[in-house]
Amino acid sequence: xxxxxxxxxxxxxxxxxxxxxxxxxxxxxxxxxxxxxxxxxxxxxxxxxxxxxxxxxxxxxxxxxxxxxxxxxxxxxxxxxxxxxxxxxxxxxxxxxxxxxxxxxxxxxxxxxxxxxxxxxxxxxxxxxxxxxxxxxxxxxxxxxxxxxxxxxxxxxxxxxxxxxxxxxxxxxxxxxxxxxxxxxxxxxxxxxxxxxxxxxxxxxxxxxxxxxxxxxxxxxxxxxxxxxxxxxxxxxxxxxxxxxxxxxxxxxxxxxxxxxxxxxxxxxxxxxxxxxxxxxxxxxxxxxxxxxxxxxxxxxxxxxxxxxxxxxxxxxxxxxxxxxxxxxxxx
Amino acid sequence: xxxxxxxxxxxxxxxxxxxxxxxxxxxxxxxxxxxxxxxxxxxxxxxxxxxxxxxxxxxxxxxxxxxxxxxxxxxxxxxxxxxxxxxxxxxxxxxxxxxxxxxxxxxxxxxxxxxxxxxxxxxxxxxxxxxxxxxxxxxxxxxxxxxxxxxxxxxxxxxxxxxxxxxxxxxxxxxxxxxxxxxxxxxxxxxxxxxxxxxxxxxxxxxxxxxxxxxxxxxxxxxxxxxxxxxxxxxxxxxxxxxxxxxxxxx
Amino acid sequence: xxxxxxxxxxxxxxxxxxxxxxxxxxxxxxxxxxxxxxxxxxxxxxxxxxxxxxxxxxxxxxxxxxxxxxxxxxxxxxxxxxxxxxxxxxxxxxxxxxxxxxxxxxxxxxxxxxxxxxxxxxxxxxxxxxxxxxxxxxxxxxxxxxxxxxxxxxxxxxxxxxxxxxxxxxxxxxxxxxxxxxxxxxxxxxxxxxxxxxxxxxxxxxxxxxxxxxxxxxxxxxxxxxxxxxxxxxxxxxxxxxxxxxxxxxxxxxxxxxxxxxxxxxxxxxxxxxxxxxxxxxxx
Numbered sequence: 001x002x003x004x005x006x007x008x009x010x011x012x013x014x015x016x017x018x019x020x021x022x023x024x025x026x027x028x029x030x031x032x033x034x035x036x037x038x039x040x041x042x043x044x045x046x047x048x049x050x051x052x053x054x055x056x057x058x059x060x061x062x063x064x065x066x067x068x069x070x071x072x073x074x075x076x077x078x079x080x081x082x083x084x085x086x087x088x089x090x091x092x093x094x095x096x097x098x099x100x101x102x103x104x105x106x107x108x109x110x111x112x113x114x115x116x117x118x119x120x121x122x123x124x125x126x127x128x129x130x131x132x133x134x135x136x137x138x139x140x141x142x143x144x145x146x147x148x149x150x151x152x153x154x155x156x157x158x159x160x161x162x163x164x165x166x167x168x169x170x171x172x173x174x175x176x177x178x179x180x181x182x183x184x185x186x187x188x189x190x191x192x193x194x195x196x197x198x199x200x201x202x203x204x205x206x207x208x209x210x211x212x213x214x215x216x217x218x219x220x221x222x223x224x225x226x227x228x229x230x231x232x233x234x235x236x237x238x239x240x241x242x243x244x245x246x247x248x249x250x251x252x253x254x255x256x257x258x259x260x261x262x263x264x265x266x267x268x269x270x271x272x273x274x275x276x277x278x279x280x281x282x283x284x285x286x287x288x289x290x291x292x293x294x295x296x297x298x299x300x301x302x303x304x305x306x307x308x309x310x311x312x313x314x315x316x317x318x319x320x321x322x323x324x325x326x327x328x329x330x331x332x
Numbered sequence: 333x334x335x336x337x338x339x340x341x342x343x344x345x346x347x348x349x350x351x352x353x354x355x356x357x358x359x360x361x362x363x364x365x366x367x368x369x370x371x372x373x374x375x376x377x378x379x380x381x382x383x384x385x386x387x388x389x390x391x392x393x394x395x396x397x398x399x400x401x402x403x404x405x406x407x408x409x410x411x412x413x414x415x416x417x418x419x420x421x422x423x424x425x426x427x428x429x430x431x432x433x434x435x436x437x438x439x440x441x442x443x444x445x446x447x448x449x450x451x452x453x454x455x456x457x458x459x460x461x462x463x464x465x466x467x468x469x470x471x472x473x474x475x476x477x478x479x480x481x482x483x484x485x486x487x488x489x490x491x492x493x494x495x496x497x498x499x500x501x502x503x504x505x506x507x508x509x510x511x512x513x514x515x516x517x518x519x520x521x522x523x524x525x526x527x528x529x530x531x532x533x534x535x536x537x538x539x540x541x542x543x544x545x546x547x548x549x550x551x552x553x554x555x556x557x558x559x560x561x562x563x564x565x566x567x568x569x570x571x572x573x574x575x576x577x578x579x580x581x582x583x
Numbered sequence: 584x585x586x587x588x589x590x591x592x593x594x595x596x597x598x599x600x601x602x603x604x605x606x607x608x609x610x611x612x613x614x615x616x617x618x619x620x621x622x623x624x625x626x627x628x629x630x631x632x633x634x635x636x637x638x639x640x641x642x643x644x645x646x647x648x649x650x651x652x653x654x655x656x657x658x659x660x661x662x663x664x665x666x667x668x669x670x671x672x673x674x675x676x677x678x679x680x681x682x683x684x685x686x687x688x689x690x691x692x693x694x695x696x697x698x699x700x701x702x703x704x705x706x707x708x709x710x711x712x713x714x715x716x717x718x719x720x721x722x723x724x725x726x727x728x729x730x731x732x733x734x735x736x737x738x739x740x741x742x743x744x745x746x747x748x749x750x751x752x753x754x755x756x757x758x759x760x761x762x763x764x765x766x767x768x769x770x771x772x773x774x775x776x777x778x779x780x781x782x783x784x785x786x787x788x789x790x791x792x793x794x795x796x797x798x799x800x801x802x803x804x805x806x807x808x809x810x811x812x813x814x815x816x817x818x819x820x821x822x823x824x825x826x827x828x829x830x831x832x833x834x835x836x837x838x839x840x841x842x843x844x845x846x847x848x849x850x851x852x853x854x855x856x857x858x859x860x861x862x863x864x865x866x867x
Contacts, residue, residue, distance in 0.1 A: 055824035170812035228403030273417035
């Protein structure tokens with residue numbers, strides 16, 4: 001795998017993301033022509049069109065790219081860290097735990113008093129769940145223990161989320177269980193971009209610093225340590241970065257599953273299975289997947305707020321089952 | 333003798349139980365030291381302790397350096413030939429260069445090519461390492477350790493699971509590495525192979541060194557009976573030793 | 584139509600399929616009436632004779648949902664569960680047409696007469712509901728008086744026809760809005776407003792995408808009230824784009840409770856909206 005091919009791959013993925021980002025900006029229930037959209041977005045021509053482009057569609061497209069990037073990146077990081085192709089924030093309960101953290105701050109009114117409490121609590125939820133997974137399944141959990149621990153944690157976090165929402169005095173809260181389980185980008189604003197962005201930048205920056213050590217882990221922790229990699233530090237940094245990314249994404253968009261599974265799986269061969277390179281390819285791939293899914297939900301059911309997780313699970317679950325079959329064949 | 337590794341009174345505990353106790357050992361340039369002992373004697377633990385992978389008490393010359401510097405002094409081949417992802421073989425070999433973050437691209441390429449050539453991996457370099465046979469995987473991982481260009485090579489049962497030709501090939505590579513001014517410390521179960529290829533043997537029993545010397549000094553009838561409960565046929569020739577275990581002595 | 588059937592000892596449980604029988608005489612006034620639906624609560628509280636109404640739903644006493652929360656406090660609250668309602672020994676249960684179906688069908692099987700009211704979807708439904716409620720409670724005369732008062736008030740508020748008919752939108756949690764075939768839609772229309780949701784093709788209630796709302800550039804956005812506790816659904820009411828959209832000083836804050844049910848009190852909403860429209864027209 002040479003650097004040239006990797007650069008080309010990154011460039012292609014970047015172009016794909018850029019196209020989908022533009023598509024996300026141009027598609028919406030209000031029929032606005034291409035020229036009018038562009039004029040409004042860049043030059044602020046047309047008061048109402050500008051409002052739609054800059055305050056409704058732009059934040060949605062930005063969040064789509066950010067949330068997808070965060071999920072792809074954290075999926076690749078978790079897989080590299082656990083050396084397990086089935087590790088994924090949704091499957092191992094990280095997203096559900098982040099959603100629980102977010103729901104608790106919303107329902108206690110903490111997020112209304114202090115806006116950053118929302119992503120911070122989601123981050124804390126994600127952190128606790130990754131910590132529990134590492135405790136339950138061990139640093140290199142077998143596929144079975146990892147998935148079982150993940151099912152247990154997800155079920156617990158989802159149950160608590162439902163409980164909190166059902167006990168809420170707010171009549172809308174109970175109907176939001178679906179959002180927290182399946183995720184959506186509908187009606188998000190620049191406020192949500194401002195909430196999520198700092199944590200995602202932090203997560204990505206940590207990944208950029210620590211990600212290099214990830215490829216050494218391919219040979220196991222002892223070999224990696226003997227090559228000068230500080231595995232303990234690497235593990236802590238990656239867990240914090242993952243929690244930061246998943247927490248921020250979940251706080252603003254709910255739990256969207258399978259992105260962190262499908263994307264690294266699809267791109268692994270293309271990056272020569274190098275876990276460090278897979279991080280950045282998956283970040284772009286994840287952004288493309290969420291942007292595409294968000295365009296699809298607006299086309300399939302324009303007036304229904306179809307949840308993003310519905311689409312990602314429809315595509316992702318068969319992948320997951322296929323991966324299980326393949327791992328069974330390999331270990332048999 | 334230029335010691336690449338000097339251990340003094342090394343002890344390692346797992347909980348309250350000593351797994352290695354009071355090991356004093358030196359490995360000098362040019363030596364290929366075979367670490368022998370029954371299962372559970374503490375061979376793996378001793379090697380991991382030497383590399384700082386488990387905490388150990390006593391003096392260890394490697395531990396006087398930072399982990400980064402240590403990586404340029406000693407390379408490690410764990411017993412499990414783990415390769416988690418289907419990386420091309422040459423990329424696995426290149427991982428050894430992570431110990432040299434400051435080295436130039438040219439220097440890195442040279443080290444990788446040398447390792448690939450020495451291990452005869454030219455034809456396999458583009459193949460996914462996970463799809464190689466056990467012997468091929470072992471060669472790729474040894475090449476990775478060689479690419480690390482550390483004088484001391486520590487290998488945990490490098491010949492386990494390999495066919496006879498592959499075992500001999502591995503021993504030859506280690507011998508050559510020692511011959512070029514490096515040193516090898518390898519745990520081995522095949523006493524015949526150890527006797528024939530190692531320059532020195534260390535016999536470990538219950539975490540303690542019970543014998544340390546040339547193969548001829550170490551593989552005595554008395555030591556074999558005491559450590560392995562074995563009777564063996566041993567012939568010392570000018571061309572090398574022929575060693576064949578014959579029967580188990582009942583305790 | 585379903586008529587009121589007085590509970591009779593001769594009607595045994597399980598044979599209560601007696602809907603459609605003739606309306607009873609006023610002399611047969613039911614004595615223990617239980618209402619399990621917010622809108623029937625409100626109508627019944629306004630029409631029932633003292634002591635006739637035994638219990639109203641718990642929502643009736645909730646100030647967020649009910650315009651008669653204080654009055655409702657005088658009645659025993661029920662949670663609309665069949666067992667609880669049955670133990671109150673009602674001789675008439677008032678229920679919504681589409682809500683709590685399991686409860687009403689079980690009560691009917693137990694021989695309890697149930698009268699169901701469909702939700703009002705227009706101002707014209709209100710006199711009809713009053714008339715039915717009056718008949719069910721045996722309070723026809725009171726109902727008739729209330730109908731006449733309602734019709735008179737309504738006529739006084741009727742638009743003159745020379746309004747500018749500014750454009751308004753109702754916007755609630757989750758981007759919910761209502762079109763013309765709803766009570767709130769009809770109220771908006773009666774107050775002389777055009778309705779963004781109706782013009783966007785929404786007949787009943789449904790999701791009005793924020794960008795469609797913005798592109799319509801309404802003169803006034805009527806936002807729903809906030810409920811206690813927090814929810815993601817209500818986030819949209821804080822959306823910066825909505826804040827910058829036609830923040831008319833005249834826009835009244837209308838709580839959901841104000842126009843959730845078709846009772847004569849809805850005319851207060853018509854009147855407040857009419858004032859808001861006049862204020863808007865003055866600004867122009």
